[in-house]
Ligand SMILES: NC(=O)C1=CN([C@@H]2O[C@H](COP(=O)(O)OP(=O)(O)OC[C@H]3O[C@@H](n4cnc5c(N)ncnc54)[C@H](O)[C@@H]3O)[C@@H](O)[C@H]2O)C=CC1
């Protein structure tokens with residue numbers, strides 16, 4: 001049995017070779033000839049999976065080790081009787097930790113406390129929901145917009161997008177990319193929305209580039225110097241607009257979800273689905289795959305304020321390490337994807353044990369997702 005996997009998928013060789021012969025390939029462009037005799041195809045978001053890729057091949061199962069699925073033609077897969085599985089939520093923690101790093105940096109630069117700001121979260125699923133919990137644990141007011149969940153009558157104080165635009169100091173997008181339909185998100189942040197943002201607002205997009213109209217954003221930034229912008233995703237990728245990049249406060253190459261844990265979860269989720277599909281169901285323990293982190297344990301003495309939280313967060317991950325390289329190479333063809341393929345290992349906050357002599361600090365850090373322990377002295 002031949003299984004073709006994206007080479008940017010940690011642990012894929014180790015896991016999938018339990019069930020067949022594994023061939024690792026680049027995802028953009030993917031060498032189509034490898035698929036003619038393959039039964040399984042495991043991709044990431046950079047590979048468009050449709051009739052053009054799969055017609056005439058022997059592929060019977062497609063897995064994507066990603067949360068987003070806008071690169072998958074589901075109608076085609078159903079019609080062609082090809083099974084499909086994604087990895088919902090695999091990298092949600094990574095995206096939330098990316099956002100905290102960015103927000104703590106902007107708060108320090110502009111001299112504000114996050115607890116004095118209102119954060120509007122558009123799309124309250126795996127990412128948005130975790131973001132809400134961690135922000136609220138820190139004492140930050142959130143406003144939530146998720147029309148599909150509101151229409152299903154799910155519990156939650158869901159507001160119209162216009163309310164978030166009017167009231168949020170920070171507006172962050174965590175929706176799928178829907179190009180059409182009742183819940184269309186393509187250019188959800190259009191020129192009118194961007195112009196209506198509050199004075200000194202912060203706009204964040206870490207879901208899919210086209211959810212924010214990038215041409216409109218550049219127009220608005222040319223006339224509104226008060227806005228701050230954090231972009232992890234771009235319209236288009238990989239050839240992003242260099243004029244926009246120059247105007248953005250924090251800019252990264254679609255790596256918000258790139259913790260080792262997040263990627264490994266993605267691989268294990270699709271491996272488990274694949275192994276069930278071929279009738280050899282296997283469960284994988286993430287802990288058995290992951291190496292020890294670079295920083296394993298630290299002691300925090302005294303209480304936890306925003307400045308201390310920022311230092312702690314940045315011990316594990318500081319988004320500036322991904323901003324600078326993008327600015328250096330964005331103009332060079334192929335470099336956006338190279339940055340993503342050769343991504344320096346990054347871990348989640350839970351990989352750091354924080355020993356605290358202050359019980360309240362330990363309790364807070366636990367709520368935020370650190371492995372915090374109260375050790376009375
Ligand atoms: N930058 C990165 O590295 C990453 C990006 N993503 C992107 O972020 C998106 C969200 O990720 P998850 O939270 O894991 O997905 P999810 O599917 O768990 O949550 C998405 C939420 O958006 C809501 N939604 C759908 N249409 C909406 C609309 N028109 N307005 C407001 N809300 C709407 C859904 O009801 C759902 O609650 C993914 O679809 C993916 O495209 C996800 C992970 C990593």
Ligand SMILES: O=C(O)C(=O)[C@H](O)COP(=O)(O)O
Nearest residue numbers: 044045046066067068091257
């Ligand atoms: O999971 C998603 O959705 C993402 O956006 C991924 O983090 C993107 O990573 P690649 O699949 O493009 O490597």
